[in-house]
Amino acid sequence: MAVAPQVLPHTAISTWSGFVYQGKLALYHCLKMMSADYETNRDLKLQLESQDDFAIFRQHQCLSMHQVKAYKDTLFSAYSHGISTQRDNAKQRRIALAYFHVARPIRNIPERFEADYEPVRFYTYPIPPDTNGRIEQSFCPLNEVDNLIKDTLTNLISDVVSLPNWKANLVDKIQNTLESIVNSKVIITHSLIHEATNSHQATIAANEFIEFSELYNVIEAEDYVQFENEAFFLSRLQIDIGTYFQEFCERQDGLSQAACQKLDDYLATITMLNIEEMKAFLRATMPHKKGRFKTLSEFKDQSIDSDAMRLGMFKIFWKLVQAARNEDSAVTFSWLNEGIFYYPTGIYHAAEHQASICHDIMQQAINEDVECLFESGALITSAIDRDSISDVIVGIDSAEDMDTTEHELLRENRIGNYKKVAMVSLNNIPESLKDAELD
Structure with missing residues (x-):
């Protein structure tokens, strides 16, 4: 999900292998914000690949920044550079909330993590209560994010009085439409950055927003046939291809950084x-x-x-x-x-x-x-x-x-x-x- 290729001590990284995961986590967080205060948060907007992998804005103020890493590695050292960079960016921009999203439980987190990396926090996700009484965890497995979005959307429809009960029967359709909107913007932004020189990447990404009003329009729509056009199915195909690419990268142990770059070039072309x-x-x-x-x-x-x-x-x-x-x-x-x-x-x-x-x-x-x-x-x-x-x-x-x-x-x-x-x-x-x- 980071824009430029990185070389870390434990893993080669494909910059495209997690773009679907990134988009879904961004949507999940947007739905959480909408659930927290459905009417007040209509004016929020989602920014991609600028302040961080994604960020939430109200007008010109950044409310939170989010970095997403779907690495196979579970050692803290594989993530420390990204966390340090996010911490420094948040402090420089005076952003109070900085969240780090991971797909696996991280081992060897320093005891002084909160003090040394303030304001960065690992994002937490709800889980069914286990025998130890836990109700949340600080990672979201790749194969669980779809259900997480579905549950959040189902609860949102149930809790918001102004939404009719029949929408509960269309959760899958609403979810697919919302994912297509976010995915399309993620792909456009990734592709523009992929083709741009480093000096122009920040400028390109800074202008890529999704207004929350667009998401509200989908949730509150009376007719969902209008969304099932060729553009919708193109986005769903892109999501499928991106998911298969992530599965492929997950199962390979011998991917060099050069191989990652080669495969990234292919995926960038296919998704555009x-x-x-x-x-x-x-x-x-x-x-x-x-x-x-x-x-x-x-x-x-x-x-x-x-x-x-x-x-x-x-x-x-x-x-x-x-x-x-x-x-x-x-x-x-x-x-x-x-x-x-x-x-x-x-x-x-x-x-x-x-x-x-x-x-x-x-x-x-x-x-x-x-x-x-x-x-x-x-x-x-x-x-x-x-x-x-x-x-x-x-x-x-x-x-x-x-x-x-x-x-x-x-x-x-x-x-x-x-x-x-x-x-x-x-x-x-x-x-x-x-x-x-x-x-």
Whole structure:
């Protein structure tokens, strides 16, 4: 979540791996503020990546600043630099409340922590009472933040007299909409900072606010269909992809700082794709997924899952050298080696499933007129090697607006093109495309 790459003694850090977590914790804190005084806090606003990872403002006054760290490390020494920096910033700006959010319980906290790091405090979260009588803890696991938001939102709706009871039945829908608003702003801010020079980062981030009134408008809305547009589903896809990326980084022990930067560059590009670019990206990288995929809501439900991203896409990006970014192509990333283009996919299935995977790719490409990459080259998979994807028997659905002769001719032409498309596993990719750092 810190803007610039950091080198700490215990861990390499991906600056993008926790952006979803950061946004959700920011939303959780906003909901807590709204719950504390629903009417009085309407004029608050959420700032991202300026005073800190996020901050709460009333007009020009910063009420609290928040730093979020989702490191795997549990030793205080891995966080001490960030805590010291937050302490110094808070004192310099005369901000009375500075909170440090972590995803794991921290060990070896100094006895004089409160005195030495004033005004910084570890943020506390509610938990069900345990046998020792505790009702809160100073960390929030990654897999618990969703329920925390849901519970807070449910209680808010129940406690605020002016909110109708029927909203309790739409908590999931309201939560998803609120998360999309915050997530969109987090992504925009991260991306602008990612592309900016250091001298311009502070200026960019200082202007990125979410007015609490926007959050109130969602909670108090009479109709939630209005929010389920393409922009909403794009944000939900970004949240999913970011979550899968965080899961991937969590499970890797060998990520160097250079690898983190490489993966950050990929995620920055993917999360900044617009609606049509995201559709093209998913068609190209998930060619085996079935569905009509005319809208992002269809992509959201059918084209992407955790395994495809963690075991397929992100593993390919990690193991190979940096792919070229294709600005004017429907294929977002590719590698060129000795005249052959190689394209990343989310195909992670074992070799024994190759005939079935080829069948699904061919059927989908013929039925849905997928043209984005089936011209030549090779699809990179986790474990499948095949000279051509076309040597399978594929049926075809009849189209109401196309006669049989025309349809069969089109089918034959496409299959001719698909004969040029191979599948290659990570193990058998050309050596020149493998990241030497991992050898």
